[in-house]
Amino acid sequence: MGSTSPTGQNVDLARLDAVFDKYKDMAKGSLIPVLQAAQDTYGYLPIKALDAIAKQLAIPISQIYGVVTFYAQFRLSPRGKHIIRSCQGTACHVRNSARILESLKTALGIAPGGTTEDLQFTLETVACIGCCSLAPVMMIDTDAHGRLRPDRVPKILDSYSN
């Protein structure tokens, strides 16, 4: 049932004031822009921020949860500093992208969709990146890493850790 974010972390709700101020005349119709702005603020949508938005716009929290889970653009859990997209398209598949993904999972200790505890990396899978000649391939942020071998994965990840 939808991903539930950890609720314990500190969320500075004062940061929403500017968002509410900007949309104060739009009331209920402003839910989506407000959610987008809140996500820009926090990097994701913390439950505490959603609760504050519900109260501000007088929209039930359940309905906001419905909107947040409907649109792929909204995230309920924090994402890492770096986004890894491991390609599982046809070309990568026949070049054993499954082993690349395994290697990523082992190195990061997370499953696809997950984020490392230090918030450095988020691991995602994609169906094709559009550079099949480099298969198997992955993107880290805007960098493409092609002709991968499982044993090279940790070293590539190291180059992003700082």
Place this chain on the structure above:
Amino acid sequence: MSKNVTVTIDSQKVTVPAGVTVWGAARKLGINIPTLCHHFDVKPYSGCRVCLVEVKGGRALAAACSFPVSDGLEIYTNTPKVREARRLVVELLLANHPHDCLTCDRNQNCELQRLALDLGVKEIRFEKSKPTWEIDRTSPSLVRDPNKCVLCGRCVRFCSDKQTCAVYTFANRGFSSIVTPAFGKGLGEVACTLCGQCSTICPVGAITVKDDTEAVLKAIDDPEKIVIVQTAPSVRVALGELFGQAPGSIVTGKMVAGLKRVGFDRVLDTNFTADVTIMEEATEFLHRLGSPDKGKMPMITSCSPGWINFMEMFYPDLVEHHSTCKSPQQIFGALVKTFYAEREKIDPARIVSVSIMPCTAKKFECTRPEMNASGYQDVDYVLTTRELGKLFKSCGVSFDDIKPEAYDPVMGIGTGAGTIFGNTGGVMEAALRTAYEVVTKKTLPALELTAVRGMAGLREAEIDLDGTKIKVAIAHGLGNARKVMEAIKAGNPNNWHFIEVMACPGGCISGGGQPIAHDINYRAKRTAGLYEDDRQLQFRKSHENPEVKALYAEYLKEPGGHMSHKLLHTTFHNAHMDLFTVLES
């Protein structure tokens, strides 16, 4: 006045007011357009696409439940294209619906089952493509099985539009779509009042009532236990529907006989304690009216446990407006293990107290820790009307044939005032019948207080108590209750003195545990049944109930006295649900 329009449906002309839907216009011609997501209690949603019809000149098939008629429209409800489309829609729904009908709570009372049969769906060519969800058993009253959900959104609409609680939402998209409380939480983990209306409006078995019949049978089978049952007012005009009778049929005697056949040791009447409630509540009201330091005004009734939950969750600062009187169910529970046990020389430890209720929130009310005035849990089990129907069937009670019997004596006599507790306006009328005579020492000129009757969501009336004008208000459905609370917050501009609130629209007659209704007029019919019951009863005012008089003479001494406060009154809580206490627990 809206203007009339004439449309042609299946070559028949019909004239209806503009704005009526194709579905409504077809009904007028005796044409039944099948529906699933549509329900007379909520606004059209046109999500299920079962009610598709052909509109001449239209590009695609239209959803009859929401398509408004306009002059000259030509509609076809029974063409090969329409039949094929409807069948396909249902076939697709069935592909993702569990095929465990034989063991489903809604077997033979399921709208999806009915549709499949009516539309002649013979095979399912598609495979299940939805994820499998966990069954939600966190609620004390309801069980939610998202695997059976057809995403019709009736519960979503009822809960948000009528009850203003918005517990449910649609979440996710595509095959992962689900109806769920926020953040995928269980019903027992969010601000749900347990009114149970979602379980009566659900077309399938996705939201059902927590079944306590086995626990009750186990108590009946235990020779050490004396199992005493009470029956709420509104059950007697609805139970018959589970056995083919019309809504509003009064089946008190058959119900009592059935309960005896099932094996209950004593069959008593909640109407009796409804009368006791009136004695206490009318006294409390007159106290508060006379001296404002005796309690907050306006005073609000407190017999609807869904309403209590609502008040505690959403208006915790205003709980002092509630009458401190317990509900008739809980007054019964407190008395049966004290007064009744002493009188009948039964060890209260041996008593298992069961109540038959129209209500799902009652299952929670009886487990409140403060509800043990007798030194035991005052009410041990609550069965809803629907569960009672199942119990009768499983125990071989032939409802058609069984001869009516009378309640057992002592706590078995209820008045007409007690019986109308079951419909909106009834508690107010019952209280006024007694308050008037206590204050004025005169007999009521007109016993039936039509001023407080009716089905409008929020009603007001003024009653003259020998020169003192009392302003009363009656609200039913939590959306109307919210209006009342907002008015009190705003300083009670209408100067209400006494307010009756019922969580369910119509009151207990359409409680969350009542039979699933298919008749658009079922509320009015069940209400008419209770008013008829009132007319037929020997006593019609709570203070004239001979057993109530005896109870006060022998045991409680006086309404609002020391014993009453010990047994029959309670306090309310601040149960404001902070999202984070919920999510972090």
